[in-house]
Amino acid sequence: MEPLEPLPGPVGPGSVIESLLKKPGRLVYELSHGGRGVMAVAALLLVAVCGLAAFGLAAGSFSGGVQWWAAPVKIMVGTLFAAMICLPSLYIFVSLSGADIRFGALAGLLAGTVALSALLLAGLTPVVWVFSQSTESLGFMGTLMVLAWLTALLAGLGFLRKGARWMGLTRGFHLHLWTLMFVVVTLQMSCALRPILGTSVDLLPKEKRFFLGHWVKVLGESAESGEGDGERSARGAE
Amino acid sequence: MKSPEGQREEAGDVMAAMLALPGMLRPGGGEAGEWIEEPTWKRVVACLVVIVLGGAAFGYSLGLWRAGLMGGYVAVKLPLLVLLTLVTNGLLNGLLAQLLGSGFGFRQTVQAQLMSFALFALITGALSPVTAAMAWGAPGPGEKGGQQAYQIILLTQTLAIAYAGVTSCRRFLPLLERAAETVLAGRRVFFAWLAGNLFVGAQLSWNLRPFFGQPGRPVEFLRADWNRSSFYEAIWRNVASLAGEVDGGVWWAVVGMCGLVVAGMFHARVKTFPTTTQDNERP
Numbered sequence: 001m002e003p004l005e006p007l008p009g010p011v012g013p014g015s016v017i018e019s020l021l022k023k024p025g026r027l028v029y030e031l032s033h034g035g036r037g038v039m040a041v042a043a044l045l046l047v048a049v050c051g052l053a054a055f056g057l058a059a060g061s062f063s064g065g066v067q068w069w070a071a072p073v074k075i076m077v078g079t080l081f082a083a084m085i086c087l088p089s090l091y092i093f094v095s096l097s098g099a100d101i102r103f104g105a106l107a108g109l110l111a112g113t114v115a116l117s118a119l120l121l122a123g124l125t126p127v128v129w130v131f132s133q134s135t136e137s138l139g140f141m142g143t144l145m146v147l148a149w150l151t152a153l154l155a156g157l158g159f160l161r162k163g164a165r166w167m168g169l170t171r172g173f174h175l176h177l178w179t180l181m182f183v184v185v186t187l188q189m190s191c192a193l194r195p196i197l198g199t200s201v202d203l204l205p206k207e208k209r210f211f212l213g214h215w216v217k218v219l220g221e222s223a224e225s226g227e228g229d230g231e232r233s234a235r236g237a238e
Numbered sequence: 239m240k241s242p243e244g245q246r247e248e249a250g251d252v253m254a255a256m257l258a259l260p261g262m263l264r265p266g267g268g269e270a271g272e273w274i275e276e277p278t279w280k281r282v283v284a285c286l287v288v289i290v291l292g293g294a295a296f297g298y299s300l301g302l303w304r305a306g307l308m309g310g311y312v313a314v315k316l317p318l319l320v321l322l323t324l325v326t327n328g329l330l331n332g333l334l335a336q337l338l339g340s341g342f343g344f345r346q347t348v349q350a351q352l353m354s355f356a357l358f359a360l361i362t363g364a365l366s367p368v369t370a371a372m373a374w375g376a377p378g379p380g381e382k383g384g385q386q387a388y389q390i391i392l393l394t395q396t397l398a399i400a401y402a403g404v405t406s407c408r409r410f411l412p413l414l415e416r417a418a419e420t421v422l423a424g425r426r427v428f429f430a431w432l433a434g435n436l437f438v439g440a441q442l443s444w445n446l447r448p449f450f451g452q453p454g455r456p457v458e459f460l461r462a463d464w465n466r467s468s469f470y471e472a473i474w475r476n477v478a479s480l481a482g483e484v485d486g487g488v489w490w491a492v493v494g495m496c497g498l499v500v501a502g503m504f505h506a507r508v509k510t511f512p513t514t515t516q517d518n519e520r521p
Contacts, residue, residue, distance in 0.1 A: 021336035120337075123330035127438050130326055134445055135468040155337065 004029040004166060011039040013047050020047075020116045020159065028163045031108035032101070044111040045080075051118025052076045055148075056196075058125045062132040062141055063199045070203060071196050078189040083114050086182050093178040098170040109163040117156030124148045138198050139222025142215065145197065146187070153183060187211045248280070255284035259356055263405075267413045270353065274342070274417040277349035285352035286321075292356075292363025293317035296398075297449075299370035303391050304379060304451030311459045315446045320355050323439045324348075331431050338426040341419035350417070351431065354410045361402035369395055379453040392450055407432065444469035 002025040007015050011030065019027040030040045056072025091106055101109075131144055157179050164175060190196060191211035193204065209217075261268030273281050297316030301308035331351060332344040342350065372394060376387035411428050418424030443449070445464050451457060 021333060022339075022341075116337075120330070120333060123333040126326045126329065127434075130438060130441060130445075131468055134441060134465050135471060136466060137468070137471055140468055140471050 004033070006030060006034055007036070007040075011036045011043055013043050013050075016040060016043040016112075016115070017047060017119065020044075020112060020119065024112075024159055024162055025166065027112055028109070028166045031112070031163070032105045032167055037104060037108055041108045041111045044108070044115040048080070048111065048115040048118040049076055051115070051120075051122035052079055054125045055118070055121035055128070058128040058132060059145060059196055061129055062197050063195075065199065066203070067195075067197075067199065074193040074196050078193045079114060079118075079186060082182070082186045082189045083110055086110075086178070086185055089181065090178055093174040094164055094169065096174040097164070097172065099164055099168040101164065101167045101169075105167065109160050109167075112163065113156045113160040115156075116159045117152040120152035120155050121148065124152065137222055139219045141197055142218055146190075146215075149186070149190075150183070153186065157182070191215075251280045252283050252287070255281050256288055259284065259288055259353075260360060262353065262413065263357060263360065263409055267409075267416070270413040271417050273353060274346055274350050274413070277345045281349060282352060285349075285356040288356040288363075289320050289352070289359045290317045292359030292361075292366075293320055295366040296359075296362035296369070299366045299373055300395055300449050301451055302370055303373035303376060303388065304453070305457045308448075308451040308457045311457070312449050312451075315449065315459075317359075319439065319442055319446055320359070322442050323435055324351055324355065326438050326442070327351075327431075327434045330434060334430045334434070335427050338430060339419060339423040340414075340427040341423070342417075342427070346417075350414065353413075354406060354431075357406040357409060358402050361405055362398065365398045365402065369398055384453065388450075388453055395450070440469045444472070 002023060004025045006029050007019060007026045009015060016027060027040060027044075031037050034040075052075050053072045056075035057068070059075065060067040060069070060071035087107060087110055090110060091101075091103055094101055094106060128144065128148060132141060135141060160179075161169075161172070161175065169175065188211045191209055191214045194200075194214070195205075258269050258273075262270045262273075293316040294313040297312040297314070298309040300316070301310070301312035328348065328351070332342075332347040335342040335347045335350075369391075373391055376391060377383040379388070407428075411425070414428045415421045415424035418427060444467075445460075447461060447464070448455070448458070
């Protein structure tokens with residue numbers, strides 16, 4: 001395992017990105033031992049916001065119009081809100097897993113998780129954009145976005161697992177359980193803040209739905225329409 | 239402003255770099271490791287020139303059977319497809335290279351990606367005189383035997399692309415394993431790049447179609463509906479349509495066979511990949 005050591009030089013977005021990708025142990029050191037934890041968290045949040053905004057723009061480009069700004073805002077707010085409401089349970093679940101981690105350090109680890117996911121989402125932005133300009137199928141784009149989201153999120157959660165192990169986690173079961181919960185919460189958030197891909201008269205939905213039911217409905221409608229013209233403007237579901 | 243001598247010297251350096259590229263197809267890999275570790279603009283330019291020339295030559299032969307103009311279009315589109323794939327996946331590939339522990343920075347990632355496509359372009363470019371001659375000598379569209387010629391040319395060129403793709407990957411994987419910090423990291427990065435490039439490349443090639451040019455359709459640079467659907471939706475529709483026509487038992491047999499193939503590949507992967515730290519070290 002990579003040794004824990006402080007970040008060389010000042011803490012900023014550049015140094016935390018490099019650390020997240022190459023030397024996560026340095027970031028974990030700053031979050032757990034160093035006196036620059038707050039700065040590191042601020043830099044991580046900045047990276048997260050920028051990455052999510054970039055991904056949101058690619059999502060917004062599918063429908064255009066109001067979604068140019070609504071999709072990035074919804075993705076940013078939704079993700080940060082999901083992280084915030086899951087933080088207390090993370091603290092409890094990590095404690096159950098045998099680790100003695102300060103709440104602040106754990107918040108930093110979660111910020112790092114979101115930042116790394118956002119970084120990968122930013123990397124996926126050109127890919128998503130290519131598809132958003134190539135297809136009119138809401139079902140296909142929704143599936144692609146969810147796959148991109150899950151890929152990035154699972155990679156980001158790798159940082160949380162590594163960091164928690166560095167900080168003394170011995171048993172992984174409870175953390176895996178929390179991971180599952182966090183993934184479900186973020187997916188539900190995408191449903192609660194819909195439309196993110198399509199368009200709608202209302203900026204937020206009036207009808208409450210569970211995300212699985214919602215996706216089955218969207219995919220069914222997509223298949224029924226035969227992927228015809230105007231699909232991206234026909235429904236404001238995804 | 240550089241002197242004419244300086245410009246000639248730099249052009250000579252680029253030419254020398256281009257001439258070093260075929261050496262990377264040999265089992266030893268030639269200067270590949272040095273190229274990845276120390277990317278220079280001359281090496282980048284050399285790769286780009288080879289991609290454009292090799293891609294254009296093979297692209298011309300792809301479209302030639304349909305019409306000379308079609309050949310010209312595809313000569314532009316094939317290098318464009320490679321470059322667009324590189325640009326679209328560039329950031330992601332750079333991030334993955336670092337995240338998967340290869341030790342490559344963004345410049346090294348760009349260099350390595352360009353090298354892999356340059357090797358592919360070298361092979362396809364070298365095959366292009368043969369495929370062009372074949373297209374030139376075959377009965378044209380509308381002539382007697384034209385339909386059969388179309389099918390043979392399509393098959394031959396698909397085989398040429400598959401051969402170039404498989405061979406360049408087989409050559410490039412050991413180069414990447416040697417250049418990365420560990421063998422395992424090199425493999426991970428290789429397969430991550432391959433998956434990403436195939437995924438995006440398939441879609442971009444769908445957007446840029448036609449390449450072969452179907453006999454009954456007009457010669458055009460892009461189809462009118464180039465941005466109306468995705469490659470994967472088309473595959474899905476074809477599979478769904480096939481599922482509707484084929485007997486349910488046959489369908490499930492095909493799905494089962496695919497599952498067995500995937501399971502076999504996974505098993506082979508588990509056996510092939512190093513599992514101990516010692517195996518993981520570079521030789």
